[in-house]
Amino acid sequence: MMGGLMLAEVWLVTSILVVLSAGKSLLRHARHQLDPPASNMDFDHLPLRASPETDQLRNPRHGFGFRDGISDEGLNFRHSEHEGERSKYKGAEAEEEMMADEGDNDPLVVQTTKGKVRGTTLTAATGKQVDAWLGIPYAQKPIGALRFRHPRPIDKWEGILNATKMPNSCTQIVDTVFGDFAGSAMWNPNTPMSEDCLYINVITPKPRPRNAAVMVWIFGGGFYTGTATLDIYDYKILASEENVILVSMQYRITCLGFLYFDTQDVPGNAGLFDQLMALQWIRNNIHAFGGNPHNITLFGESAGAVSVSMHLLSPLSRNLFSQAIMESGSATAPWAIISRQESIIRGLRLAEAVGCPHTRAQIPEAIECLRKVNASVLVENESGTLGICDFPFVPVVDGSFLDEMPSKSLATKNFKKTNILMGSNTEEGNYWIMYYLTDLFRKEENIHVSRDQFIQAVSELNPYNFIVRRAIIFEYTDWLNPDDPVKNRDALDKIVGDFHFTCNVNEFAYRYAETGNTVYMYYFKHRSTSSPWPTWSGALHGDEINYIFGEPLNPTKKYQPAEVELAKRMMRYWANFAKTGNPSLSSDGSWASVYWPQHTTYGREFLTLDINSTAIGQGPRLRQCAFWKKYLPQLISTTSYLVPANSSNCTSAAPSSLLQHGFNKLSSHSSPFILLLAVFQFLLLLLSNSAIL
Structure with missing residues (x-):
């Protein structure tokens, strides 16, 4: 029964968003676009610019x-x-x-x-x-x-x-x-x-x-x-x-x-x-x-x-x-x-x-x-x-x-x-969470997050309305075992990392590739054995820097041989790109032992940077980034009249009070379509209240 309700919710929300998007497209005015600047500008006498x-x-x-x-x-x-x-x-x-x-x-x-x-x-x-x-x-x-x-x-x-x-x-x-x-x-x-x-x-x-x-x-x-x-x-x-x-x-x-x-x-x-x-x-x-x-x-x-x-x-x-x-x-x-x-x-x-x-x-x-x-x-x-x-x-x-x-x-x-080269690390969010949720995420081993703590943390980490926060919880829950404290902990890392770092890197790379530019993408996955942070923290934000600047080659730092080789490979990739525009091609015409393919709009290729893997992947995290960049903005737009964005605990908000507040917010909006949309959204909220939480 729970699975049926979830599918119904997803289907209905998607249908509503499609209808609303079509309506908005009919009403949207054509955007004014600036001509790109000339390629050969006199840098010392550039005018200031205005734009719409x-x-x-x-x-x-x-x-x-x-x-x-x-x-x-x-x-x-x-x-x-x-x-x-x-x-x-x-x-x-x-x-x-x-x-x-x-x-x-x-x-x-x-x-x-x-x-x-x-x-x-x-x-x-x-x-x-x-x-x-x-x-x-x-x-x-x-x-x-x-x-x-x-x-x-x-x-x-x-x-x-x-x-x-x-x-x-x-x-x-x-x-x-x-x-x-x-x-x-x-x-x-x-x-x-x-x-x-x-x-x-x-x-x-x-x-x-x-x-x-x-x-x-x-x-x-x-x-x-x-x-x-x-x-x-x-x-x-x-x-x-x-x-x-x-x-x-x-x-x-x-x-x-x-x-x-x-x-x-x-x-x-x-x-x-x-x-x-x-x-x-x-x-x-x-x-x-x-x-x-x-x-x-x-x-x-x-x-x-x-x-x-x-x-x-x-x-x-x-x-x-x-x-x-x-x-x-x-x-x-x-x-x-x-x-x-x-x-x-x-x-x-x-x-x-x-x-x-x-x-x-x-x-x-x-x-x-x-x-x-x-x-x-x-x-x-x-x-x-x-x-x-x-x-x-x-x-x-x-x-x-x-x-x-x-x-x-x-x-x-x-x-x-x-040409551009860009990428992100697998655990971009943990570094920030350890600073922001200091009571929950301590810099020690064996940190676990209960289901209730996970839900509360999502509310604290995301300044969105109740329905949007529920969508985030739904997307990042492991439904095979929603109470798994390790997976809940890791999900919080991915929420922060995807939203603030990985998905924005992906978006920028896609736009560049879409225009026909040469793009190379990486996904850094290695946690250094000498890292002072706890083992569960993974490849943190900034962890690739040690390898780019060759710290593992310093014998006093006690890196493992495989880490030294990873550093040499990454230094060569970065330097090759600077010299030739291709991380695989050296200035003397020789090629790297592991080929780094271009990132394309149809393949979304990236190279894994790790001591045990040089796999070519797609994305990374395509589904989650589609959630943040495509689905969530539409959901925020369609629910902006319904529930105020605040940091209250989403588990304590009664659907009946939310419904009343939603209709109060709609009192100044006479559109019957918006009113119908509100009814649909709150019906979905009532149906799924127990399923998601």
């Missing part, structure tokens, strides 16, 4: 920055005329970093467009050497009146700048949830934190190559934490083993990089413009270090991957690099972007938290006050009460860097046409 998308997000008080005279004159990276901030650069440390003009014959002294820099020679854990230039400034210090603003280009300097030690990390909060536990502490900044943090690092093989492929790493961390200097990003091994040039940059994160008030002083997306200025510096200077400015591959993880994908979409940066690698991140992730209105609200809440004026009418006063607050105080007051993977200050559609929502850019094919 940003028209809809227009702030009624402030309007558009570029329409109402509040454009940031530093946007196009012309020479800054900001009073009192002309750089005459003195570095992050002090004037002694500047040396006399000497060393013309020193191979570690390189002439950049802004001045000479002296590097150093480092030895990787493998014994191989690299040359490194660490902490090269690419922008003025974003302090004082420049806090929150887009970056200003740095002026030329005299003499030789010592670039021999890692730069400051940008100001951020330090993770103390698990104390000094290695699994979390490894992501905390390992260099001094400061607002003075806009620096680039360049690592080259030794002997230095000529016209080598360049790989530019953009670190992740939810736009609220992270630094390019982490030990896990060991550029020395990857550069020396694969004969590529590695470049990384620091960029502003937290409110310091992504506060948005739609004004010239706080235009938003400052962190993305930092990256953009760094990319321009790389394009203009990398040849002096032996790199090919016409073969630059961006790669990043999590928020770094989101950043990479946004550079693919942005009309400002898409011509500054060649191709892209995205690990566990996409611009379509629900946490990757927020509306302009929501960003302003969060900014005013921050102002209130630190004692600044905090009404819309007081935004100029709020900005002036926020500029004077200690940076560490600002970041410590950011979070408030946000949901899982809900980061306080992230990119917005600002009308310049992004002129429309990423989903629309993908749908209208308004993006850079190039």
Whole structure:
């Protein structure tokens, strides 16, 4: 009987959604589409752009920055005329970093467009050497009146700048949830934190190559934490083993990089413009270090991957690099972007938290006050009460860097046409759940989740209405044994991982393949034997990074031989892609022992990255991603009038009270079709109440 009711529910809901979708299609107006930007733009004189998308997000008080005279004159990276901030650069440390003009014959002294820099020679854990230039400034210090603003280009300097030690990390909060536990502490900044943090690092093989492929790493961390200097990003091994040039940059994160008030002083997306200025510096200077400015591959993880994908979409940066690698991140992730209105609200809440004026009418006063607050105080007051993977200050559609929502850019094919490589890990969600559901998911072995705990957790993890949460529970329940505590635990991981990471990566890859671009997909499945996290946590978010940067080749880390081989294979795939656009094909014409097929719209091929498997799969997780990307949005749309979205426990809501509330909500909607739909939905709810719960 229970199975019959479930099938009836699925059939009826599907039928209703089909009818409603057809009705909506008849009423929908044709969308205005922007012409894609010209491929050969003058990057130094790009205009700001408007779009119907940003028209809809227009702030009624402030309007558009570029329409109402509040454009940031530093946007196009012309020479800054900001009073009192002309750089005459003195570095992050002090004037002694500047040396006399000497060393013309020193191979570690390189002439950049802004001045000479002296590097150093480092030895990787493998014994191989690299040359490194660490902490090269690419922008003025974003302090004082420049806090929150887009970056200003740095002026030329005299003499030789010592670039021999890692730069400051940008100001951020330090993770103390698990104390000094290695699994979390490894992501905390390992260099001094400061607002003075806009620096680039360049690592080259030794002997230095000529016209080598360049790989530019953009670190992740939810736009609220992270630094390019982490030990896990060991550029020395990857550069020396694969004969590529590695470049990384620091960029502003937290409110310091992504506060948005739609004004010239706080235009938003400052962190993305930092990256953009760094990319321009790389394009203009990398040849002096032996790199090919016409073969630059961006790669990043999590928020770094989101950043990479946004550079693919942005009309400002898409011509500054060649191709892209995205690990566990996409611009379509629900946490990757927020509306302009929501960003302003969060900014005013921050102002209130630190004692600044905090009404819309007081935004100029709020900005002036926020500029004077200690940076560490600002970041410590950011979070408030946000949901899982809900980061306080992230990119917005600002009308310049992004002129429309990423989903629309993908749908209208308004993006850079190039090769991409991307993928995700099998247990993307567990890392976040251990932080968000700390009472239920502890970092110890033998964690089990009862049926009641599973249902309650779904309610806490998903800010949807009652019916939508029931659909999620239904989709992720193992109906052969719905009370299995291990499967319930694993299902929560998949709910978070699919929704926030895997399905968005899949969506981005599909859109690119659909346009005829060359796409390669992977699915990373290996949990390192040396992982400090519990065994059940699996291949966590970020676990592939160790292998990309070759940590298993470090003999002091005690990796297993099979893990060393996996690291070598993954490093070769990534480097091959940077050199040839094909992870299986080396620059010398040789092929990898395991062939990596292209990801197509009809086959959805991906390569398994694991010590025991090189299987070619399809997807990954096609059914679950169809649930999140196709079915659930329609269900949310058709039930938006029926039940309020709140975090109450779905097991405690009586169907009769929900029915009454649904009809109350419908009182202002006279459409008989909507009323009939409401009756159908609540009949389904009554029929399936005991079956699902």
